[in-house]
Every structure is written in C-alpha cells, then in structure tokens.
Amino acid sequence: MFDNLSVTISSGEMVAVVGKSGCGKTSLLRVLAGLQPLQAGRLQFDPPLEPQRGTVGYVFQNAALLPWRSAWQNVALPLELITRGRRARRAELRRQAYRWLDRVGLAEADHQKKPHQLSGGMQMRVSIARALCTDPTLLLLDEPFAALDDVLRARLGQLVQQLWMQQSRTVVLVTHNIAEAVLNSQRVLVMNEGRITSEITVDRPYPRPTSIAGDRYLLGRVAQITEILEKADPV
Amino acid sequence: MNLVEASWRTRMGNVLSVSVVAMVLLLAWEATIFLGDIHPVLLPHSYQVLGDAWQHRSQLGWGCVLTGWAALLGLVCSVAIGTTIGILFSHFRSLRIGFFPYVMFLQTVPIIGIAPLLVTWSGYQFRTVVYVVVIISLFPIINSVTTGLMATEPQLNDLFRIYRAGRLKTLYKLRFPAAIPYIMVGIRTAAGLAVIGAIVGDFFIGFGSQHDGLGTLMLSWLNQQRTASLMAAMFASAVVGLVLYGAINLLSATVLRRWSGG
Numbered sequence: 001m002f003d004n005l006s007v008t009i010s011s012g013e014m015v016a017v018v019g020k021s022g023c024g025k026t027s028l029l030r031v032l033a034g035l036q037p038l039q040a041g042r043l044q045f046d047p048p049l050e051p052q053r054g055t056v057g058y059v060f061q062n063a064a065l066l067p068w069r070s071a072w073q074n075v076a077l078p079l080e081l082i083t084r085g086r087r088a089r090r091a092e093l094r095r096q097a098y099r100w101l102d103r104v105g106l107a108e109a110d111h112q113k114k115p116h117q118l119s120g121g122m123q124m125r126v127s128i129a130r131a132l133c134t135d136p137t138l139l140l141l142d143e144p145f146a147a148l149d150d151v152l153r154a155r156l157g158q159l160v161q162q163l164w165m166q167q168s169r170t171v172v173l174v175t176h177n178i179a180e181a182v183l184n185s186q187r188v189l190v191m192n193e194g195r196i197t198s199e200i201t202v203d204r205p206y207p208r209p210t211s212i213a214g215d216r217y218l219l220g221r222v223a224q225i226t227e228i229l230e231k232a233d234p235v
Numbered sequence: 236m237n238l239v240e241a242s243w244r245t246r247m248g249n250v251l252s253v254s255v256v257a258m259v260l261l262l263a264w265e266a267t268i269f270l271g272d273i274h275p276v277l278l279p280h281s282y283q284v285l286g287d288a289w290q291h292r293s294q295l296g297w298g299c300v301l302t303g304w305a306a307l308l309g310l311v312c313s314v315a316i317g318t319t320i321g322i323l324f325s326h327f328r329s330l331r332i333g334f335f336p337y338v339m340f341l342q343t344v345p346i347i348g349i350a351p352l353l354v355t356w357s358g359y360q361f362r363t364v365v366y367v368v369v370i371i372s373l374f375p376i377i378n379s380v381t382t383g384l385m386a387t388e389p390q391l392n393d394l395f396r397i398y399r400a401g402r403l404k405t406l407y408k409l410r411f412p413a414a415i416p417y418i419m420v421g422i423r424t425a426a427g428l429a430v431i432g433a434i435v436g437d438f439f440i441g442f443g444s445q446h447d448g449l450g451t452l453m454l455s456w457l458n459q460q461r462t463a464s465l466m467a468a469m470f471a472s473a474v475v476g477l478v479l480y481g482a483i484n485l486l487s488a489t490v491l492r493r494w495s496g497g
Binding site (some may be wrong): 030033034053054057058060062064066067068078080081083134172235 | 408
C-alpha cells in the first residue's frame with residue numbers, strides 16, 4: 001500500500017491528511033491505530049507514544065455505534081474494555097460517559113437514547129465522546145464529517161478544535177475536503193499513491209473562523225493544495 | 236381517527252379477512268363431499284371432525300401437551316447445543332471446515348431415516364422424541380449462530396481491537412449481541428421444524444409405549460380408519476405449531492425491540 005512513506009508527528013499537533021480516494025489515507029490511520037503493520041517506510045511520533053490500552057481514540061466515518069447500547073453505554077464501552085480483571089462500576093462508568101457527552105454537546109435527554117433515535121450529527125458527537133472517554137494521547141478521525149451537511153460539518157469541526165485546544169492531544173484528521181483540512185489543522189499532509197508528496201503548514205492561531213470564506217490566507221492554502229492534487233492527478 | 240383506533244380497525248379487518256377465508260374453505264369442503272358423494276371414511280363432514288374432536292378432547296389435549304412439551308424441550312436443547320457449536324465454529328476455522336459437512340448431514344438426511352435408529356438406541360421413551368426434535372431443529376440454529384457471529388461489522392471489530400479487547404470480551408460485548416437478529420431467525424425456523432420433529436418422533440415411539448403424543452394418536456386412528464378423529468388430531472397439531480411459533484415470534488419481537496430500542 002505504502003511507497004516509501006515517511007511521517008513524523010509531534011506531540012500535541014493537529015495534522016490533516018488529504019488526497020484522492022484510494023491513496024492510502026485510511027490505511028495510514030489504521031497503521032497509526034495499530035490495526036495493521038507498516039510494511040515499508042517510517043512513521044514516528046515525537047516523543048514516542050506509550051504503548052498502553054486506551055492511548056488511541058478512533059472516530060469512524062459512519063459513527064460505528066453499537067445499536068443495542070444507549071448513547072452513554074456506547075461512550076462507556078472503551079472504559080469497560082480497558083478495565084482489566086475487575087468489573088468497572090456501572091455508576092462510575094455512567095458518570096464519566098455523561099461528562100463526555102456533555103462536553104461534546106449532546107443534551108442530557110438524549111443520553112439514554114439508542115443510536116437509531118439520534119440524528120447523524122448526534123451520532124457523530126457520541127462517537128467523538130467515545131473516542132475521547134479514555135483520555136487518549138492520540139485522536140484519529142477518519143472522514144468523520146463526510147456524511148453530514150455543511151452546517152453540521154462546521155459545528156463539529158469547531159468542536160474538535162475546542163477539544164484539542166482544551167487538552168492539546170495529538171489529532172490526525174483524514175478528509176477529502178481540503179477546506180476542512182486547512183480550517184482545522186496546523187499541518188496538511190498531501191498523499192498520493194501511498195506517499196506523502198507535500199506538507200503544507202497552516203500558520204493561523206486558534207480558535208479559527210467557522211469558514212474559510214473571506215480569509216485570504218486560508219483560501220491561498222486551499223488553492224495551493226488543490227493545485228498539488230491536480231498536478232499529481234490531472235483530469 | 237387516532238392511532239389506537241386505526242390500529243384496532245386494521246386488526247378487526249385482519250380478523251374479518253381470516254374469518255371469510257375460513258368460511259369459504261368450509262363451504263368448499265362441504266360442497267366437495269356433497270357434489271362428489273364422497274364416503275365419510277375418505278372425507279368426513281366438518282361437523283363430524285368437530286364432534287370427534289370434542290369426544291376425544293382429553294386425549295387430544297394431553298397429546299397436544301406431550302407433543303408441545305417434546306417440541307419445546309427439544310428446541311431449548313437445540314438452541315443450547317447449536318449456540319455452543321456455532322461459537323466454536325466461528326472461532327476456529329479448522330473446526331468449521333472439518334465439521335460443517337457433517338452438520339449439513341443433519342439437514343440433508345431424512346428424519347424418517349434417523350428416527351428408527353434413535354428408537355433402537357434410546358428405546359420407546361419420551362426422550363427419543365426429544366432427540367428427534369433436536370436433530371431436526373439443530374441445523375438452522377448452528378447455521379444462524381455461525382453466520383451471525385461471523386457477520387460483525389468490520390469497523391466494530393476494529394474498535395474492539397484498538398482497545399485490545401480479548402476474545403471472550405469481544406464475544407459477549409460485541410459478536411454475540413450483534414448476532415442476535417440472525418439467531419432469532421434461526422430459532423424461528425427451528426420452532427417450525429421442532430413440531431414436525433415431535434410428531435415424527437411420536438409416530439415411531441408410539442407403539443409399545445405409554446406415550447400418547449399427537450403422532451401416536453394419528454397413527455392409531457389411521458389404523459382404525461377413523462378419518463374424522465385423524466383430521467381432528469391434524470388440526471390439533473397445527474394448533475401446537477401455531478402456539479409454539481407464535482410464542483417464539485413474540486419472544487423474538489421483544490428481544491429485537493430491546494436490541495435496537497425500537
């Protein structure tokens with residue numbers, strides 16, 4: 001899959017990965033999550049990550065919630081999984097799950113609801129809360145807003161920025177939306193056929209605006225990345 | 236018109252449709268006897284069947300209980316055995332490949348061929364009927380449990396791998412709950428087969444035993460050419476099947492509602 005891949009991610013960095021479909025973005029996230037080995041190339045964290053359970057949080061494209069569990073039970077799941085040997089107390093799990101659901105902005109009335117009773121945006125909030133509940137040092141987001149409308153995309157993008165600023169954990173966001181990548185990250189990695197072909201720094205302070213419209217610097221970065229992608233894959 | 240009223244009207248409409256079809260079938264039955272001048276030994280009148288059912292009500296009632304109990308007990312055993320085998324098959328590929336052709340044997344070999352063997356090995360006992368039920372209803376359970384456990388969404392499997400959940404935790408927190416809809420389909424199929432198995436079992440163990448299940452009664456009345464009683468027993472067996480199938484459907488609906496929160 002990867003051809004001479006070389007990536008270094010610094011602690012507390014917010015990185016976005018863009019590229020055309022099938023270029024290896026999701027595979028890169030899977031390698032970072034430890035779901036598949038890196039057969040060729042180099043991928044390192046600076047400083048190296050502690051290999052402990054719960055140090056990685058992963059948000060899937062389609063929320064991937066367990067339909068038989070309520071919103072808070074979905075959020076509590078990683079805590080149950082990393083608790084080895086002793087049974088995690090239900091009341092404590094519930095308290096922690098409620099806290100994370102509050103932080104991602106899900107109304108308390110929805111905490112008991114099953115996934116099918118929640119909208120796409122709410123499900124994604126639950127998925128983000130689930131990824132954060134173990135307080136991971138690395139948060140991986142695999143096109144988390146792809147199925148959502150523009151307003152929700154912007155809102156959830158702001159939410160991820162806020163959560164990142166509060167506890168500067170390392171965030172890797174994979175997206176095919178260049179504007180979303182530029183708006184949210186400090187560095188954009190452009191991928192093509194299993195290689196990182198360019199790295200674009202986005203030197204803008206947080207909190208960032210909700211849209212790139214009207215911001216010439218961000219618009220310029222978007223144009224630059226678009227040009228790189230077009231050159232790599234001319235129509 | 237509110238929702239409750241609409242739902243009540245729909246139900247009444249359904250009952251009316253079923254009643255009209257029953258009336259048409261009864262009329263067709265009686266018309267066949269009248270127009271064809273058919274002897275009651277070949278096709279008795281509907282009122283004769285009803286009369287015989289009333290006359291043998293205690294035998295039929297007890298037969299329903301015995302056959303229904305054998306079917307239920309066999310089904311419960313099938314679910315327990317089939318679930319265990321399904322879990323093993325889903326976890327161990329070599330086991331699945333090695334044993335699956337022999338499990339298919341359960342599905343393909345006619346139960347009428349196995350039942351006499353079971354009587355030879357286990358005797359003219361109630362338990363033999365239960366064995367027949369287990370054999371006939373086991374395959375759908377094994378198949379549905381194995382398929383369900385292997386059909387877990389890949390992303391959910393990845394989620395559990397990220398948190399390094401062990402096999403056992405993944406089984407009871409993910410794979411088994413995710414397989415519930417498949418398992419319920421298997422149990423529903425098995426429930427229908429269980430009643431057939433119980434009646435076939437009755438046929439074979441009826442002679443020489445104290446067991447008076449519906450199959451035994453049918454065989455006995457067939458030999459005496461009491462067609463009206465035989466038909467009454469046939470309708471009683473349909474009732475047993477409907478009750479068991481209805482109960483399983485109710486259980487399935489309750490479990491699935493809880494499963495998805497609908």
